[in-house]
Amino acid sequence: MTYLYAAAAALLLVGGGADAQTVVAASEPAAVMPIAAPATGQAVLRTGTEVPLKLTEELTTKGKKLKIGQRVHLETAEPLLVQGTTVVPAGTPAVGELTEVRNKGMWGKSGHFAARLLYLTVNGRQVRLSGGFDDKGTAGGIGATAVSALVFLPAGFFMTGTSAHLAIGTPVKGFVDEDVPLAFAAAAPAPLAVTPMAATPIVAAPAAPVAAAVPVATVAPAK
Numbered sequence: 001m002t003y004l005y006a007a008a009a010a011l012l013l014v015g016g017g018a019d020a021q022t023v024v025a026a027s028e029p030a031a032v033m034p035i036a037a038p039a040t041g042q043a044v045l046r047t048g049t050e051v052p053l054k055l056t057e058e059l060t061t062k063g064k065k066l067k068i069g070q071r072v073h074l075e076t077a078e079p080l081l082v083q084g085t086t087v088v089p090a091g092t093p094a095v096g097e098l099t100e101v102r103n104k105g106m107w108g109k110s111g112h113f114a115a116r117l118l119y120l121t122v123n124g125r126q127v128r129l130s131g132g133f134d135d136k137g138t139a140g141g142i143g144a145t146a147v148s149a150l151v152f153l154p155a156g157f158f159m160t161g162t163s164a165h166l167a168i169g170t171p172v173k174g175f176v177d178e179d180v181p182l183a184f185a186a187a188a189p190a191p192l193a194v195t196p197m198a199a200t201p202i203v204a205a206p207a208a209p210v211a212a213a214v215p216v217a218t219v220a221p222a223k
Helices: 142-151 153-157
Strands: 042-045 050-055 071-076 080-082 085-088 093-102 112-122 125-130 132-136 171-176 180-183
Touching: 042 080, 042 085, 071 112, 085 112, 093 132, 112 171
Parallel strands: none
Antiparallel strands: 042 180, 050 071, 050 171, 071 093, 080 085, 093 112, 112 125, 112 132, 125 171
């Protein structure tokens, strides 16, 4: 009886040929998401902020119509900005008040008036203002009046100065007289585009070769 001692041994190493490569494709870039920057919704129009104004009416002592306590009308000549945002537009109405009035008179006396600023009105709110303005006419013949008064009194008595006068559009400088809290409307932030980094392909290491099967000799039993 022939005993066949056969044994087959094979070592299988995982992998393919030496030239086999496995390439992992780069995944698709993720969608670009907007990055929202925090926005400041609160600000303050500070006391002392300069307010460029201009008269919207003529003021003159001619005709003796001006009275102490009379209201004077103005408007902002330029917009007021806080953090780059217009909080008081140009043309916003403002109000002042006459505090002194003197009409021209005899002895070369000129007309004069003075006024103080009260407030401006924006979005239905009155904002206090400080500052003021005035004007004075030209005195009439002061030197001549002095001489005439010594020589002939009535000559100086009948000489008068000119009336005080400010035209429409005359610039006036005012100042905010209180801190005014502001609330800015929240605006949707613009998306910030972020460029994704290019994906690098991953290449697998070459696989080791498969070992060849070793033949086993057949031994016949002795007779």
